[in-house]
Amino acid sequence: MNISNNSVVTFHYTLTNNDGTVLDSSEGREPFAYLQGGSMIVPGLESQMEGKAKGDKFTAVVAPAEGYGDFNKDLLQKVPLDRFGDQKVEAGMQFQAGEHSVVTVKEVTDSEVLVDGNHPLAGVTLNFAVEVIDVREATEEELSHGHVHGEGEHHH
Numbered sequence: 001m002n003i004s005n006n007s008v009v010t011f012h013y014t015l016t017n018n019d020g021t022v023l024d025s026s027e028g029r030e031p032f033a034y035l036q037g038g039s040m041i042v043p044g045l046e047s048q049m050e051g052k053a054k055g056d057k058f059t060a061v062v063a064p065a066e067g068y069g070d071f072n073k074d075l076l077q078k079v080p081l082d083r084f085g086d087q088k089v090e091a092g093m094q095f096q097a098g099e100h101s102v103v104t105v106k107e108v109t110d111s112e113v114l115v116d117g118n119h120p121l122a123g124v125t126l127n128f129a130v131e132v133i134d135v136r137e138a139t140e141e142e143l144s145h146g147h148v149h150g151e152g153e154h155h156h
């Protein structure tokens, strides 16, 4: 069957940026499973999955706006260093800021910390090399839960 709304899709992927640097990959792991139409993967990848079938291999190029968003420089913020207390702060560290957002430390000076509230992949064109491993219809239980169940998995 071909991927359409409410398909359960299992796929392997390797994600690279435009320089060819690997950002993420399912290689060596279980393939990723998701529910088509459930907004569980970035919109630009979900739309390019539509109509594909088991065994298909393709590359989906996803612009930032359809991926993790455009880079927003308003989300760069300088925070006084003393706000971090005794914690050691270094570039590259990530902190929880509020319930759903994570900020990344860009730069640390004697008195200030430059933090970036953009998603680490904001502004990045995503190149997904995809191999579709399996496509099946979602069960009614999966549809009512809004997520995919593993083989033999039972819960309420």
Ligand code: ZN
Pocket (backbone or CB within 6 Å): 141, 142, 145, 147, 149, 155, 156
């Ligand atoms: Zn469930």
